[in-house]
Amino acid sequence: MTATGVIAIAVVVFVILLCAWPLGRYIFRTFAGERTWVDPAVRPIEHVLFRLIGVNPDVDMDWKAYLRAMMAANLIMALFAYGVFRLQNFLPLNPAHIPAMPPYLAFNTAASFITNTNWQNYAGEQSLSYLGQMIGITFLQFTSAATGLVAAMAFLRGMSRQKTNSLGNFWVDLVKAHTRLLMPLALIFAILLMALGVPETLSGPAVVHTLAGSMQTIARGPVATLEAIKQLGTNGGGFFNANSAHPFEDPNVWTCILEIMAMGLIPMALVFTAGHFLHSRRIAIVLCTLLSAILLIGAYVVYAYEAGGNPILTHALGIHGPNMEGKEVRFGLPLTSLFVASTTAFTTGAVNAMHDSLMPVSGMVPLLFMMFNLIFGGKGVGLLNILMFLIISVFISGLMVGRTPEIFGKKIEAREVKLATAAMLVHPFVILVPTAIAMALPSARASMTNPGLHGFSEVLYAFTSAAANNGSAFAGLNGNTPFYNIALGLVMLFGRYVSIIAMLAIAGALAAKARIPETSGTLKVDTFAFGYVFVAVFIIVGALTFFPYLALGPIGEQLQLT
């Protein structure tokens, strides 16, 4: 570890926070229906779109209607993507003549992209046509990010409104998320990436004669546009199998920094958005400070353990120096470490180094971040998880001030606790049960490329990544088997929708309640004192749930090394 490295990591995080601050306000104004400076440009387009899909933008929906619209839209989009993957050999824009995707894999891929997970049991450049990449993958990368985002907006509306059942209009929110946020930002990022050397073309693979005289086929395509939304939408599914480690996806240090920023920008901004909705700038500051601190600690742990090198190599072979296995030299250790921490904190899932090759404790950091699933978290859903654990924390500690617990003036009663508990329960459930099944099935065990504890870490990582809708992989596991395609696909679907449904139901309940005025007898959620409680609760509940498994996986492995 060097001082420069440590400072560089902190500076990047700080810059993201700085950019997120105004963006959070902009997102608030957009979804609170206030005027923004983009109105004149996008309003006419939106009106045409609303007319086209037959939506009256003035109609408000209650939580059930909102949820129905969201689930219907998601189902149709998932089926559409599945169809495209299955039929791509008959469809245009397939210069490399890639065959249709097999059914299990197509299910897994559709589930993966509709849930914003972007787990890839295939190599993009070999298994998908350009059309598949564009209207299957890139399309869902936009809409899945937007879905999570609008779910969070609906929840915040529920918390900030009172005595109403309306949470807004799903179709209006979905359109606005695209026209006013994701598309403009993606355009800017795509252009920046192109300027920094990322290719963007519809021509087929380049065929070149190498110096050695042989022929080489170099895959390429519309990379920059996919890359932009892949990072911005916390998607993570790369154009190439090597993801952001591939020189066409992430050619240099500057694109690397840009990609890290793109991952963190909207999740962090949403915390500020929440602050605006809840009329509490302090809650945004408290959450951003504490969560950024945890993100930094994670990045530093990775950095420290990677810089420390592999003790086996040191002892057996006398090789000193950092652990560079699976890393790209052009990024260096600090940026790689921050990328590892960020891609799991923001549940993006893009990788610029192979997580399988990290030292066990460094590998545990992304694992833990996905188990928490709320270190800012994915687009919208991360914020929903934060709010869910805030509700649980308020309920546990709120009792200790001698009142029925309340959060921002809304009472937390049996219904909310029931739903929040369900949302909290589903995460360990969809991680541990399939992991246990996979470990019990000899056929599933055969997918592990490493024996013993490390192999177990691979399986645990896969299901954790799927449940957290992250999509990054401990690349060692061969996931393209019927078992893993189906199991991971289901885990992704449950991991995403159960908590969204529960949270929207809570939003509906909260919206109907009257706001209780704050007094000195009220527990103040937006203070650092309560912030520490929140952190303690999610660490105790989150981490202790997985402690035995971490002990069998990365902790045991690291201890065996030294």
Next chain:
Amino acid sequence: MARSGMFERALLLRACADSFAKMDPRVLVRNPVMFVVEIGMVVTLALTVDPRLFGSSVHPGGVGNARLYDLVVTLILLITILFGNFAEALAEGRGKAQAEALRRTKTELMAVVQRGDEYQEIPASALRKGDVVKVVAGELIPADGDVIEGVGSVDESAITGESAPVIRGAGGDFSSVTGGTKLLSDELIIRVSANPGETFLDRMISLVEGASRQKTPNEIALSVLLAGLTLIFLIVIDCLPPIARALGAHMDVATLVALLVCLIPTTIGALLSAIGIAGMDRVIRFNVIAKSGKAVEAAGDVNTLILDKTGTITIGNRMAAAFLPVQGQTNHTLAESAALCSLFDETPEGRSVVELAQSVGVTFRREEYSNTRNVEFSADTRMSGLDLTNGTRLRKGAADAVKRYVIEQGGDIPRDLDEIVERVAKEGGTPLVVVQNTEIQGVIYLKDIVKPGIRERFKELREMGIRTVMCTGDNPLTAATIAREAGVDEFVAEAKPEDKMRLIRREQEQGRLVAMSGDGTNDAPALAQADVGLAMQSGTQAAKEAANMVDLDSDPTKLIEIVSIGKQLLITRGAITTFSIANDVAKYFAIIPAMFTSFIPALGVLNVMHLSSPKSAILSALIFNAIIIPLLIPLAMRGVKYRPTSAMSLLMRNLVLYGLGGVLAPFVGIKIIDMILSVCGMA
């Protein structure tokens, strides 16, 4: 209600017996956390019988050892469940004992009931709502009802514990009588207002017994969370064996059960219902009958207290504070006239005038004026006074009444009278004008006396975030002065019963919870509308019906204490929950290394407590988990100490105590148990 040591011992014995009865799975299933422990116990019991039951690979020579270990785990689990049951039984036992005492007063009575034109004697249990009964002095009143004829003094000590008799009579706010109380004098005709089984006494018995106890909303929410946590840990433990087997490690089933029981929140699971029952019990011991636990819980949430001025904020009677002579009169002559015209005035106001006069050196003896004629206050004249034998007429009364009286007799009104009267009113006092024949001598300044200590109470309430609103029939000037003196946050002057209702609605509209106390029939709608309504035992039947609590001591100030009890109940629940969850950290550090070190020896470094052996570590954690329950029973029963202060300082204090304490305590406790076990050679 003092309890002797013998009484407590009987309670303990009975609770012990009850803890075994509560082992019945049909009873225990209502408590999911403890039910899981019971299932775990059955599993380890089966293992004790056959250690190889679940295909566990026990060495042939190790069967005896394994059996012993399984047996010890089974026994600790049994004790854990018993401790939990004991806590609940103990909390219930207190109520049961009280209920029995109450039942003894409910012996079979005979009632003289009106049938047609004549009275006939029937058993009290045959009385129905609407029956009319006659009770004579010395008899027990057979049922709850309203007096429709007669006035008499009633001994209500069976219900209230207060031995001084109270007056009950037809009409007005003192017409309600309670079955089981004793009529001491005269004769009453009473209309029965409750069917057998629904009387106040019946309700009270079922309440203290906990028979009609339903889980409060907050308790339900907490139970859901605890069940959720239990489910999570159930998944965590159930998923371990297949994974461990795949990795080549063997998991001992008894150890897995032990880990599960350590992790699920047994501490709060075992104490949760005891906390609720004890909370209700605290209210009852405070001589308040809450009709539901929900009301007690709601009391903790109250944002606004609506209090009547008279009797709650002020001591109920006005006291003479000063003599203010008009121009041309001296203080002394005014004091003389005032004292003389109040000489036979038995009202507290009248007595205070005499006392004030004494303090300025004016004293009269009643014997010397035995021939005078005392003129009592009447609503007609709105004056009272004394006619002396020499023909002098002394009167005191409201300013306008006295003025009319003087003008009618052709007297003059001193020019500065209005000014004095207005000044007194502005300062919040009540002016009483004193007149001798036709000559107005001055004004007695009657002052409302704010109860000592009430200002401090309101300050505490403010710190707790509770607003106080004073309701009074006084004019705005008077009301403002008292409000300032008492330190209430808001006041409503010239309040009519509808105003109170409007006030409650307004507060509730803004999302606040409102508590109020009342006794009159016209308070009933407001008592019903308020989230917490406290009726006085001395009040009317209608008020008692409408309220969700009844104070047997008829002390409206108790509302403040009830708020504290409600808060204490919630705090105790939260504190023990936090403690219970925080405990898991240390238990993990005890059990995980013990479970895995045979397989991954390197995990031994996680044994930060340096426990002597894996078995001892597991047993120590399990024993700690069990004995923490009885150790916390006193806390659960007594409630966490509550000091009125702001929410955030309360949170910090309790977090340090129960959160941080909950993380640290088991590290120490488990280490000590481990040391004892190894000394005993059991490890």
